[in-house]
Amino acid sequence: MSAIAPCLWFDSQAEEAAIFYVSLLGNSRITDVSRYSEGGPQPAGTAIMVHFELDGVAFQALNGGPQFPFTEAVSLAISTSSQEETDRLWTALTADGGEESRCGWLKDKYGLSWQIVPTRLGELLSGADADAEGAGRAMQAMLTMRKIDINGLERAYNG
Structure with a gap:
């Protein structure tokens, strides 16, 4: 696993997106999911961070809210x-x-x-x-x- 893992900022779809992405490529899997508890900025049980691999490359997906949408710069x-x-x-x-x-x-x-x-x-x-x-x-x-x-x-x- 890489020492550096890109972190992808999602509004609230991090887990859904990670599940979708790993379904597309071989040698891909979700390795860990951290979830919000009561009192967090999203409903309890919603993923905060999803760690996953795409073809063996480590990624993170964060449910951080709508502040930072993706751009074509990445x-x-x-x-x-x-x-x-x-x-x-x-x-x-x-x-x-x-x-x-x-x-x-x-x-x-x-x-x-x-x-x-x-x-x-x-x-x-x-x-x-x-x-x-x-x-x-x-x-x-x-x-x-x-x-x-x-x-x-x-x-x-x-x-």
Whole structure:
């Protein structure tokens, strides 16, 4: 487990969000939940802090109230190995009020920003076998996409 764990500030959905996030990725789990007692700023039994791991990386989720909403200044990036994995995560994270953005970015229903990035994108843009013209075409194609389409990148790369 990492010595540093990002803390995600939620209004009141920390436990719900953590349960959702761990359901999306293998090697993920909730490791601890601390709860408010009587007299706290949220109802007794509501999670204060949820400690969880996403693919083995430690996170914390805090129910701190509405003062600090998420912004795009911080995002979680997931490197995907296939279009199927990209599609599955994109669909799950944009469901129920999530929002698509550009170039593989989205916001989930809690307002947290994510980047869903196929590893093939990096290979086409800067891999050892990438040619400058093909990489430029792939970059231009990526800039028109919301969810990254690997086949579309490949077509652009190949001219």
